[in-house]
Amino acid sequence: xxxxxxxxxxxxxxxxxxxxxxxxxxxxxxxxxxxxxxxxxxxxxxxxxxxxxxxxxxxxxxxxxxxxxxxxxxxxxxxxxxxxxxxxxxxxxxxxxxxxxxxxxxxxxxxxxxxxxxxxxxxxxxxxxxxxxxxxxxxxxxxxxxxxxxxxxxxxxxxxxxxx
Amino acid sequence: xxxxxxxxxxxxxxxxxxxxxxxxxxxxxxxxxxxxxxxxxxxxxxxxxxxxxxxxxxxxxxxxxxxxxxxxxxxxxxxxxxxxxxxxxxxxxxxxxxxxxxx
Numbered sequence: 001x002x003x004x005x006x007x008x009x010x011x012x013x014x015x016x017x018x019x020x021x022x023x024x025x026x027x028x029x030x031x032x033x034x035x036x037x038x039x040x041x042x043x044x045x046x047x048x049x050x051x052x053x054x055x056x057x058x059x060x061x062x063x064x065x066x067x068x069x070x071x072x073x074x075x076x077x078x079x080x081x082x083x084x085x086x087x088x089x090x091x092x093x094x095x096x097x098x099x100x101x102x103x104x105x106x107x108x109x110x111x112x113x114x115x116x117x118x119x120x121x122x123x124x125x126x127x128x129x130x131x132x133x134x135x136x137x138x139x140x141x142x143x144x145x146x147x148x149x150x151x152x153x154x155x156x157x158x159x160x161x162x163x164x
Numbered sequence: 165x166x167x168x169x170x171x172x173x174x175x176x177x178x179x180x181x182x183x184x185x186x187x188x189x190x191x192x193x194x195x196x197x198x199x200x201x202x203x204x205x206x207x208x209x210x211x212x213x214x215x216x217x218x219x220x221x222x223x224x225x226x227x228x229x230x231x232x233x234x235x236x237x238x239x240x241x242x243x244x245x246x247x248x249x250x251x252x253x254x255x256x257x258x259x260x261x262x263x264x265x266x267x
Binding site (some may be wrong): 115119 | 192209224235240
């Protein structure tokens with residue numbers, strides 16, 4: 001081992017520098033950006049709520065509170081859906097400070113179908129198309145001013161044939 | 165490769181209405197194919213819309229959303245010629261993104 005002027009082994013310094021460099025490269029290999037982005041996306045996606053079977057469980061999982069029926073939530077859904085795989089359903093509301101709108105189909109294997117985040121500046125109105133396994137209640141949930149409001153409508157689903 | 169996202173964003177007054185139609189099987193995982201094997205779940209989980217660098221709408225979807233999903237919403241703001249960015253990610257980690265001009 002060579003000994004430099006200040007008494008510190010050159011070889012030891014080299015090894016330590018090398019070890020440090022390898023450690024830094026090791027850190028660089030950790031996909032921090034990817035991992036955190038992936039985690040962030042999963043944090044936002046309410047996986048558990050979508051796995052819930054009943055609408056009560058799904059609402060509890062998604063919002064942590066219960067909804068009160070409100071006539072300020074206008075749920076538009078057909079009386080009879082001829083094709084249960086594509087049922088056009090929409091909701092709009094006159095409530096203020098809406099932050100979220102969700103749709104549930106009670107008789108579906110997993111009641112929660114869709115949940116929408118409504119940032120400030122976006123109108124509290126959504127139209128979408130949902131699957132319905134069979135005749136069921138469709139529930140629209142609106143989160144406004146930190147409270148939950150709901151509207152429910154029964155949609156009949158015909159099996160085969162042309163309506164009736 | 166053509167995008168799976170078709171979008172029409174129209175600005176009228178101070179509001180922009182957005183309609184999006186996306187090509188995606190949205191398989192629920194409950195349906196069996198002709199051979200009797202269950203088709204595994206394959207559906208869009210998150211769909212985001214961004215205008216001027218800010219999120220204007222986020223859809224969290226489950227398998228209960230129809231195949232080739234459609235959604236319509238409106239937001240305040242948006243001018244003709246401005247960009248609207250749409251992206252989705254599904255349960256298999258696949259993604260697609262597109263930018264549309266507000267008409």
